[in-house]
Amino acid sequence: MMELLTPVTGFPLFGVLITIAAFYAGQKLYLKSNRHPVLQPVVIGMVVVVGTVIVLQVPYETYYQSSYLLHAMLGPATVALAIPLFQNARRIRSLLLPILLTVLVGGTFTVLLAVGILWLLGADTATLLSMPTKSITTPIAMIVTEQIGGIPALSAMFVLLTGAIGAMIGIPMMNRMGIQDDGVKGFTMGLTAHALGTARALEESKECGAFSALAMSLTGVLTAVLLPLIMQWIHQGL
Amino acid sequence: MLVGLLYLILFQLFGHMMVVAFGLPIPSPVLGLVFLFIFLLIKGHIPESLLTVSSVLLPLLPLFLIPASAGIIEHGPLLEKDGLAIAVALLVSLTASILITPYLFIFFTRLLRKQS
Numbered sequence: 388m389m390e391l392l393t394p395v396t397g398f399p400l401f402g403v404l405i406t407i408a409a410f411y412a413g414q415k416l417y418l419k420s421n422r423h424p425v426l427q428p429v430v431i432g433m434v435v436v437v438g439t440v441i442v443l444q445v446p447y448e449t450y451y452q453s454s455y456l457l458h459a460m461l462g463p464a465t466v467a468l469a470i471p472l473f474q475n476a477r478r479i480r481s482l483l484l485p486i487l488l489t490v491l492v493g494g495t496f497t498v499l500l501a502v503g504i505l506w507l508l509g510a511d512t513a514t515l516l517s518m519p520t521k522s523i524t525t526p527i528a529m530i531v532t533e534q535i536g537g538i539p540a541l542s543a544m545f546v547l548l549t550g551a552i553g554a555m556i557g558i559p560m561m562n563r564m565g566i567q568d569d570g571v572k573g574f575t576m577g578l579t580a581h582a583l584g585t586a587r588a589l590e591e592s593k594e595c596g597a598f599s600a601l602a603m604s605l606t607g608v609l610t611a612v613l614l615p616l617i618m619q620w621i622h623q624g625l
Numbered sequence: 626m627l628v629g630l631l632y633l634i635l636f637q638l639f640g641h642m643m644v645v646a647f648g649l650p651i652p653s654p655v656l657g658l659v660f661l662f663i664f665l666l667i668k669g670h671i672p673e674s675l676l677t678v679s680s681v682l683l684p685l686l687p688l689f690l691i692p693a694s695a696g697i698i699e700h701g702p703l704l705e706k707d708g709l710a711i712a713v714a715l716l717v718s719l720t721a722s723i724l725i726t727p728y729l730f731i732f733f734t735r736l737l738r739k740q741s
Contacts, residue, residue: 428688458693466657469658504714510714527655541700541703553723561723564724575730579722
């Protein structure tokens with residue numbers, strides 16, 4: 388049986404084929420579920436790919452090499468994130484300074500807290516190094532995690548979990564806290580739950596969505612620039 | 626579309642050259658993003674070709690993430706060992722930051738408004 392599949396799994400575009408098919412299936416299922424945050428196309432796509440690779444007994448390395456074409460597009464697509472950042476920054480220019488300060492202080496707080504808890508509970512160094520990017524958008528998170536020596540796949544999982552849970556509990560929590568301003572709500576969603584939080588914020592109002600998108604972009608870019616610098620500085624200090 | 630794609634790849638290359646030239650620890654696509662953002666600030670508007678290419682590429686970003694995300698397959702033992710610590714760290718830090726971020730933002734907005 389497995390011999391019959393050798394021409395399929397040995398096909399140079401095998402990885403590209405199953406990844407696009409899995410992602411397409413994920414998109415269909417996501418729309419059918421009324422955009423449930425846990426059923427993100429990337430999550431379903433990943434689960435389907437992992438399942439297929441296990442069933443067909445293909446080593447991960449073989450799959451990765453035959454899907455590299457898609458992985459390589461991550462670079463230019465990440466550069467393209469400058470476009471929504473520019474569009475949002477222009478829209479809310481007057482609040483740029485308080486926004487920057489909150490992103491810096493709030494972002495540092497959540498990272499230190501998460502890494503501190505992991506450290507106290509005796510988690511592996513690899514787990515610790517994959518955690519600091521948990522609240523930024525997945526592409527930047529994976530690229531930065533690779534840079535600082537964590538496990539990109541693990542960081543993607545942390546990001547998706549944070550985004551999905553944040554998108555579910557964020558708005559109800561802030562309503563309970565008596566936060567009424569849509570700008571403040573959106574800003575918190577973007578800072579804590581990146582793209583998934585922003586999708587949820589857009590359901591509240593346009594203003595909520597715009598603040599969320601801006602907070603998400605700034606948190607992502609600042610983390611991506613500062614985190615590797617801080618890590619290098621720590622390494623040199625040790 | 627093609628010109629837009631060239632822009633993106635050239636900005637990534639520019640980022641890569643800076644990384645190599647100055648031994649920076651920052652990933653080259655991130656530097657490319659920052660340079661493109663500065664370029665747009667100077668230019669004042671977004672060229673049509675960039676708008677087109679980003680409207681094609683950005684919705685596909687999750688697709689480009691799958692090959693590396695599937696690498697989780699190789700880290701089963703680590704997940705088993707650290708699973709509980711991860712769950713606690715993610716939930717506590719997320720809840721705490723939803724609790725403090727709104728107040729931080731309101732605080733900084735008022736502080737800076739008073740000064741100006």
